[in-house]
Amino acid sequence: ICSKCKFSAYCFPFFVYTFKAKDVFEDYAFIHIKKMMVTDRPSKTETVTQPEAGAKFEIRNEQGKAVETLTTDEKGEAVSGKLTFGTYMIHQIEGVSTHRFSEDRKVILHKISCII
Secondary structure (H helix, E strand, O other): OOOOOOOHHHHOOOEEEEEEOOOOOOOEEOOEEEOEEEEEOOOOOOOEEEEOOOOEEEEEOOOOOEEEEEEOOOOOEEEOOOEEOEEEEEEEEEOOOOOOOOOOEEEEEEOOOOOO
16 A cells, blocks of 8 residues: 555556455455446536446456456456455456547455454
8 A cells, every 4th residue: 555645546557456354264255347428417516427337358467367257247246156265357358439448457355364
């Protein structure tokens, strides 16, 4: 985490998200994607968005190999299957032709221990 911005996402050329398993006994986690697209800009400060159904994303491991392909539903959402802890890249491979693809996202899945 950056000492200036307190978020790791702003100090890398791509965004980094860290997810933690909900249960200390789990050896896996899930990635939840939500893809929205801007459909209108009524003013400089307002945007109207809607879910992008049918967008396809690859989840790639550290070696760049696709381990799963996800397709967003009518709500613009998709959830991976169980993924082992590690570092992944989310890469959009298909989507609505009139809208930009999402930037690649680095995701780190790890377990965290709490001391009480």
